[in-house]
Structures are given as C-alpha cells and as structure tokens.
Amino acid sequence: MIAANGAYLPLLLERLSRDHARIAGVIKQLEFLADDLDTTPDWDGISELLDFLEYYADKVHHPLEDRVFDHLVNKGLTPTERHLVFKNLGQHEEITGMTETLARTAAQAVEGVVIDVPEFQEALAAYISLQMRHLRFEENQLFPLLDHGLDNSDWNVLTRVIDPPEQDAPFPAGGEGDEADTQKEES
Numbered sequence: 001m002i003a004a005n006g007a008y009l010p011l012l013l014e015r016l017s018r019d020h021a022r023i024a025g026v027i028k029q030l031e032f033l034a035d036d037l038d039t040t041p042d043w044d045g046i047s048e049l050l051d052f053l054e055y056y057a058d059k060v061h062h063p064l065e066d067r068v069f070d071h072l073v074n075k076g077l078t079p080t081e082r083h084l085v086f087k088n089l090g091q092h093e094e095i096t097g098m099t100e101t102l103a104r105t106a107a108q109a110v111e112g113v114v115i116d117v118p119e120f121q122e123a124l125a126a127y128i129s130l131q132m133r134h135l136r137f138e139e140n141q142l143f144p145l146l147d148h149g150l151d152n153s154d155w156n157v158l159t160r161v162i163d164p165p166e167q168d169a170p171f172p173a174g175g176e177g178d179e180a181d182t183q184k185e186e187s
C-alpha cells in the first residue's frame with residue numbers, strides 16, 4: 001500500500017492501522033449505548049461489544065503489537081523511546097483488566113443480575129476514554145517509531161514469525177463499515 005506521503009506502508013503496519021479503525025468503530029458504538037444506560041439499557045449490545053474487544057483488541061491486536069514493538073526494542077531505541085514502548089505495554093495490561101471486569105459485569109446484567117448502573121457507567125466512561133487515548137498514543141508516538149525504526153527486512157521477518165499474519169475476527173452486528181478515525185476523536 002502507498003501511504004499519503006507516497007511512502008511504502010508495510011502490510012503489517014497497515015494491518016495495525018486497520019485494526020485501530022475497527023476498534024475505534026466498536027468504541028464509538030459502545031459510547032452510543034452508554035448514553036442510554038439510564039433509560040433503555042441494551043445489555044446484550046454492550047456485552048457483545050465488550051466480548052468483541054476482549055477477543056479482538058486484547059487477545060489478538062495487542063499481542064500482535066507487543067511482538068512488533070519487542071522487535072523494535074531489540075533494534076535499539078533511545079531511553080525516551082524505550083519508555084514509550086514500556087508505557088504502552090502497561091496500557092495494554094490496564095485495558096485488558098478493565099475489559100475483563102466490564103465484560104463480566106455486562107454478562108451478569110444480561111443474565112438478570114442487578115447491576116450498580118452509575119458505577120458501571122463511570123467505569124465504562126473511564127474505559128472508553130482510556131481506549132481512545134491509547135489508540136491516539138500509539139498512532140501518534142509509536143507507529144511513527146515503527147515506520148522509522150524498522151526496515152523491509154524487519155517487516156519481512158515479523159510477517160514470517162507472526163503466523164497467521166491475518167487474524168481478523170467476526171465484527172459485531174452492525175459494526176462493519178463503522179470504522180472510525182481515532183484522530184478525529186476528542187480527548
């Protein structure tokens with residue numbers, strides 16, 4: 001793929017960017033459903049979206065990124081750049097923990113368990129905010145590091161060791177085509 005600046009964009013980096021658009025689309029849907037939690041909560045929808053994020057973002061996308069960033073660290077980075085990579089690892093762990101907790105609570109609500117809605121709303125809002133900040137952080141600070149720090153042979157190695165390179169998950173109902181541009185989100 002040719003990027004807007006005319007440069008060759010490695011397939012794997014293109015894949016990571018596409019993942020981000022899909023994840024941002026799901027977060028937007030989650031935000032939409034969160035608005036109705038007080039009045040007409042759609043627990044099935046919220047649960048489905050969180051399950052998708054638990055699988056696709058936390059178990060497929062983040063591990064894929066961690067492997068790519070690990071390769072980058074081993075190529076040699078400045079202390080500041082290394083700090084960014086390790087900060088990102090921490091964010092992945094934090095997001096994974098939050099997704100698990102929220103998905104478990106939403107699944108209980110689907111089963112009819114009475115949920116502390118204001119508490120869930122607060123946790124969900126913090127989660128949505130962190131997810132969007134995380135996507136922007138990676139796109140603005142880490143993907144450029146990959147673009148500059150890895151050459152074609154690195155990308156070829158990574159594409160070979162990451163098997164299969166494509167691990168797309170089924171998109172939640174209504175989600176396809178709702179891919180979002182994280183750069184347009186508010187902070």
Ligand SMILES: [Fe+2]
Nearest residue numbers: 020061065138
């Ligand atoms: Fe990411």
